Amino acid sequence: MNRAALFDVDGTLADTNHLHVTSWWEAFRQAGHDVAMHDIHRAIGLPGEDLLAHLLGKDRDAEEDGALSAAHDTLYGTYFDRLPPLESAADLLRELDGRGWSVVLVTSARQTELDALLRALDADGAVTATASADDVEQGKPAPDPVHHALGLADAPARGSVFVGDTVWDMRAGTSAGVICVGLLCGGIPRADLDDAGARAVYRNPADLLAHLDASPFGATGGRRT
Structure with a gap:
């Protein structure tokens, strides 16, 4: 077996968790959202859409999800050569x-x-x-x-x-x-x-x-x- x-x-x-925290924090900041790094840290491990719902609420403007995820991905991608x-x-x-x-x-x-x-x-x-x-x-x-x-x-x-x-x-x-x-x-x-x-x-x-x-x-x- x-x-x-x-x-x-x-x-x-x-x-890499704190690299994700920093990348999400900056993505939120650029979009005008004030989200504490501590809260972001506790949400790491959730898929992107679920993370956004967890941190911004289910009544958020979901049309913004794509832009927020793309901003995170771009920021996190700058670390790819040194993870x-x-x-x-x-x-x-x-x-x-x-x-x-x-x-x-x-x-x-x-x-x-x-x-x-x-x-x-x-x-x-x-x-x-x-x-x-x-x-x-x-x-x-x-x-x-x-x-x-x-x-x-x-x-x-x-x-x-x-x-x-x-x-x-x-x-x-x-x-x-x-x-x-x-x-x-x-x-x-x-x-x-x-x-x-x-x-x-x-x-x-x-x-x-x-x-x-x-x-x-x-x-x-x-x-x-």
């Missing part, structure tokens, strides 16, 4: 691949962003497949992206593990019936990840790799908080 190791990318494998992977992110993916896990990246990023992230991670040989926001109708926290990723890996939810850094990741994974592991490197508090369904929480990819055997990826499947 295949086992899927599912990974969010922004904030989980790449240190920073988190410590040991590629080593973690290679180790899991070597242990027989099917590694699938599950992200709310569009394909252009995902391509830049893949170049930054430099772990293509360890990645079985990728699932981007372009592949599903509903993004996280809906379970659709996780279900799609499981299909790409030809793996059941039972025994598969989803690693992410936001409450949206934990809720999506929990709804899909997979084991959820939270990482603190995206800046979301441990208690929030726990409340959203994390089975275990680690500081970053390096910490998870160092304790892999005692994690849900290992034989003991222990909890680390």
Whole structure:
């Protein structure tokens, strides 16, 4: 039976959450919206349209969504040639691949962003497949992206593990019936990840790799908080 190791990318494998925060903040500022960076940070991980609804309200002028998203994409795109992977992110993916896990990246990023992230991670040989926001109708926290990723890996939810850094990741994974592991490197508090369904929480990819055997990826499947 295949086992899927599912990974969010922004904030989980790449240190990019605050680049997104800055890009969205500037996009909002240019359009005349005063949105606090703290609030933007807590919304990172949602697909663009859902992020805008979360921050500006469902009664916003939705006709402005395209321009706001385009402004964010243009600003964030200036970082494409220097997106920073988190410590040991590629080593973690290679180790899991070597242990027989099917590694699938599950992200709310569009394909252009995902391509830049893949170049930054430099772990293509360890990645079985990728699932981007372009592949599903509903993004996280809906379970659709996780279900799609499981299909790409030809793996059941039972025994598969989803690693992410936001409450949206934990809720999506929990709804899909997979084991959820939270990482603190995206800046979301441990208690929030726990409340959203994390089975275990680690500081970053390096910490998870160092304790892999005692994690849900290992034989003991222990909890680390």
